[in-house]
Amino acid sequence: MATSKYIKSPMNYTGGKFKLLNDIIPLFPKEINNFVDLFAGGLNVGLNVEAKNIYANDQITYLVDLYKFFQESNEDELVSAIKDRIAKYDLSKTNADGYKALRNEYNKDKSLLDLFVLTCYSFNHQIRFNNSHEFNSPFGKERSSYNNTIEANLKRFCSALRNKNVKLSSIDFRDYDLSFLEPGDLVYCDPPYLISTGSYNDGNRGFKDWTKVEDAALLKLLDDLNDRGVLFALSNVFVHKGMRNDGLIEWSKKYNVNYLDKTYSNCSYHFSDRNTKTVEVLVTNYGDASQCDATALSENIVKEEPSVKYSQLSLLGNATE
Numbered sequence: 594m595a596t597s598k599y600i601k602s603p604m605n606y607t608g609g610k611f612k613l614l615n616d617i618i619p620l621f622p623k624e625i626n627n628f629v630d631l632f633a634g635g636l637n638v639g640l641n642v643e644a645k646n647i648y649a650n651d652q653i654t655y656l657v658d659l660y661k662f663f664q665e666s667n668e669d670e671l672v673s674a675i676k677d678r679i680a681k682y683d684l685s686k687t688n689a690d691g692y693k694a695l696r697n698e699y700n701k702d703k704s705l706l707d708l709f710v711l712t713c714y715s716f717n718h719q720i721r722f723n724n725s726h727e728f729n730s731p732f733g734k735e736r737s738s739y740n741n742t743i744e745a746n747l748k749r750f751c752s753a754l755r756n757k758n759v760k761l762s763s764i765d766f767r768d769y770d771l772s773f774l775e776p777g778d779l780v781y782c783d784p785p786y787l788i789s790t791g792s793y794n795d796g797n798r799g800f801k802d803w804t805k806v807e808d809a810a811l812l813k814l815l816d817d818l819n820d821r822g823v824l825f826a827l828s829n830v831f832v833h834k835g836m837r838n839d840g841l842i843e844w845s846k847k848y849n850v851n852y853l854d855k856t857y858s859n860c861s862y863h864f865s866d867r868n869t870k871t872v873e874v875l876v877t878n879y880g881d882a883s884q885c886d887a888t889a890l891s892e893n894i895v896k897e898e899p900s901v902k903y904s905q906l907s908l909l910g911n912a913t914e
């Protein structure tokens with residue numbers, strides 16, 4: 594098995610940035626003292642950054658507790674404990690009853706080991722809770738299972754969590770104390786996207802939903818960091834499946850927009866390219882990125898699918914109808 598340059602999260606996280614790391618990491622400053630991954634999710638970004646101090650935060654307490662558990666575990670003992678649970682519940686790609694039995698067990702005793710095993714066998718490896726904070730991801734029939742790739746990823750992940758001494762926390766981003774940061778430190782934000790939904794932000798999941806209010810609060814927080822000379826990098830999408838985030842596009846004009854799909858960076862998008870429906874960006878308050886007219890660009894893309902109503906998704910009330 595070829596080892597990739599970057600460490601891949603064993604969580605196979607929805608919205609995880611692993612595939613974009615080759616585009617994102619080179620856009621970070623070469624030397625970083627404090628790096629904060631404010632919406633860490635699968636930790637694909639935070640764990641692959643070279644910085645003196647790495648801080649990782651996510652509102653899903655169970656996820657962060659799992660990372661703390663990994664950080665304190667010996668990899669070989671962890672793998673052996675995982676295999677014991679798989680054997681005990683006879684878990685496989687086809688044994689839905691075994692999966693459900695383990696899920697019931699987890700919801701009673703909340704063992705972190707069992708939570709990880711469940712994500713290996715759940716539908717799309719989703720980590721999803723109901724309002725009572727019970728794990729409720731369905732079984733990933735014929736598709737999900739613990740395998741050699743997950744095991745290799747898990748081992749690298751655990752050792753990096755420990756060696757890089759990642760400081761973990763689980764708090765709403767608005768309550769995270771960023772006052773210790775100094776000019777030149779970097780805050781990376783990969784929030785849920787207002788115009789696309791992950792299982793962690795589709796509402797009614799026991800954790801706070803992502804709405805226009807959170808989106809606007811985050812943009813304000815980034816403006817405040819900018820005023821203090823703290824660097825930020827924001828992952829997001831301008832356009833997704835015929836929808837457009839106008840408030841974000843407008844706000845981004847103050848900063849640098851790095852188009853992660855190079856098709857857009859020289860504004861040479863062709864209407865005939867119907868496969869490209871997501872405009873993924875990294876907005877930074879440093880560097881010298883493409884200043885392509887994002888509004889015109891995204892209007893052109895959205896016009897491809899005139900049946901989709903996107904105007905009501907505009908933020909901050911400054912969208913053009």
Ligand SMILES: C[S@@+](CC[C@H](N)C(=O)[O-])C[C@H]1O[C@@H](n2cnc3c(N)ncnc32)[C@H](O)[C@@H]1O
Pocket residue numbers: 602606607608609610611631632633634635636637638650651652653764765766767783784785786793794801802803807
């Ligand atoms: C797109 S995912 C991050 C993926 C991550 N960058 C990766 O590569 O694996 C967004 C994350 O934001 C978290 N989140 C949502 N609302 C939050 C809030 N109010 N405060 C902190 N974290 C939040 C979600 O739990 C989710 O894990």
